[in-house]
Amino acid sequence: MTIDSNRNATSQCLVLKDFEREAKKKLPKHIYEYVVSGAGDEQCVRANTRIFQTLFIIPRVLSSCSEPKTSLKVGKTHLSFPFLVAPFGVHKLVHPQGEEATALACLDEGITLGISQHATVRLEQVRQVAAKGSHWFQCYILKDRKITLRLVKRAEEVGYEALVITIDSPIFGYRPIDTRNGFQRLPNGLHYENYDDEDKKIYAFANEGDTGGFDDYIDKIFDANITWNDVCFVKQHTRLPVFLKGIQSVEDALLAHKYGFSGIIISNHGGRQLGSAVPTLQCLPTIVQAVRRQLKQENFPILIDSGFRSGEDIIKALALGADAVCIGRPILWGLACNGIIGVKKVLGILKREFIDGMKLSGCSSLEDIRKLQLISKRKFAKNRKNASSNCNGKLCKL
Template identity: 40%
Template sequence: MAALVCVSDFERYAHEHLPKSARDYYFSGASGQQTLEENTAAFRRLRLRPRVLRDVSRVSTETTLLGRRIAFPICAAPTGIQRMAHPDGEIATAKALADLSSCMTLSWWSTTSIEDVARSAPGGVRWFQLHIDSSRETTVDLIRRAEKMGYEAIVLTVDMPMMGQRYDHIRNRFVLPRSLKFENFSKETASKFSETQSQGNPRMARRLQTMIDPTLNWDSVPWLISVTRLPIVLKGILTGKDAREAVERGVSGIWVSNHGARQLDGVPATIEVLSEIVHAVDGRAEIYLDGGIRHGTDVLKALALGARAVFVGRPILFGLAYKGADGVKQVMEILREEFRTAMALSGCTSLNDISRALVAHESYYWSKL
């Protein structure tokens, strides 16, 4: 087998080797998948404007997230049911990110418990992604478990009051594999999913839907802040107006995301709305971005437009499918080295050198032709 040298190579491997149900679950987007395509295409419409004759013999990719130092600004986004990609699942991801001194965000839909992930990678930087349950007591219990195990932020997903329409899931009558369960749910809830699996019920989404509170609103944010000592990051922001509201409600971070294009199809690519959100926040909170990151140059473009760090989801799954923790490390190391090279070739020796002047939309050059 030829060496895998870029994220696309790992993507092809995963597509060829994963079972169809897992492949379609991981790869699919919502409805007609317009936004899924745009997440990557939008990066290609941006051009880099490098400066030359700079001393780039030493290039540092270090930065901080909410005050915690990490080695490079590429982190793991929350992706559910990772043990469909590899038996070690979330534990493999946690080990890989800890070894590389970056941040992992554990999904609410994890097939490994909060506790087991933390024990597998002591000292690693970990955040916990949260949906507010229809039972506030259940929500607080999850937060307490995350606090106890050393997670450093709560990432509240705000773009999922109900499940998006995902055609491949419907066609495949997707259910959780019998050997797996959502390890952070209560025994009672887990048993209900077991019943769904044993009966071959294709309506697993309905069961999941009953667990997410559709009444979630802006008043829920101060409540969440009041019940935890951890900083709150809102994930799923796509407009400047919502970003301003979030900052006014006291959050520490804004995560620009369209849920991997799995919720509302037809929304913009995340990189397209980043500048608007940076302007609205005006330095009052850290800003992160996911969606469509496949190259180190994509990372550079996102940071130039104002993101503090980017988070990758599907590339983590591609690495898991290839070789577990080692596969995840390879994917992340490729992205890190591509990013470092892109910095050097653009005349940047630290993240402080990366500025808005480094990026232009392709239309900037049309009038020059």
């Protein structure tokens, strides 16, 4: 497919679902299904997106919102919009420029980019090609803590603004689709580029394709026995703000604050770990309520990912108490369709939908969104004659 035909394909992409449709046409079946699939019977993957269809926004009118304010600060990072690109690995699976293209698109659109430990472009190279951009670095805690700390130190030295530690992956969830497709290792020529030569010698995975599949790699280097002591150990060795990604319970959210972390990302790994995990939007209100009640006015950012497919989805999350949202798979769809141009268009659509949603719901600021009333589909059907049956910033029973 030529560049011009790519442009023609993406010119018809008007919402994020259109990019997934085009990416499915373009990508090899096993790659597309690797990206889109989840663990087990994929109950969680389906629920993550469907839950947004159960909520309605009750808009306000006559609110003078022609120029809504969309920026905020999360930790030490200034966000132009209350969303960032989630850290996820192996961008080169869908486009030869990989994380470089994603970083340049984010730079142009003024959106913070999360870079994964399992990126196919080195973390230093991302900073070099998009030096004026805003970047967070994501890592796992490995059996060899020295490797983890080296990764963290490298991210510090080249200007990453925050560290994200993923804590929901003592093992990787089983994804039957990958087994059916025989997709168990990186294609030849692709590598997890963030490991130094010294690290590769330790684990003998200079070429992952020659040393077993994904499960062998995880068993070899991941530590399934990590505890709060281990994430605290890493936090003590960095000056960066540290966010914990993979929180799904009130108890763990409160522990994250107790142990001094900078914030949390409510995440079920896009449904790729526990196949029947609760959708993140369902977790959000109870976590927000518990954290805000205990911390009162103290700043403790609560971010969320998994299942977001529109600017209005972001508004719903903010109305339920989230500070910001992390966008995952749609970025890969844009990248697969047309590299930098595709990612830029995905981000542009999200920004436009978010601003339009603010204006049409009567919000001139992010604080106004937090006051929005939402009503659940079930509650609406049950109480359609009762005008007071709504929830003010809280999720009705689903």
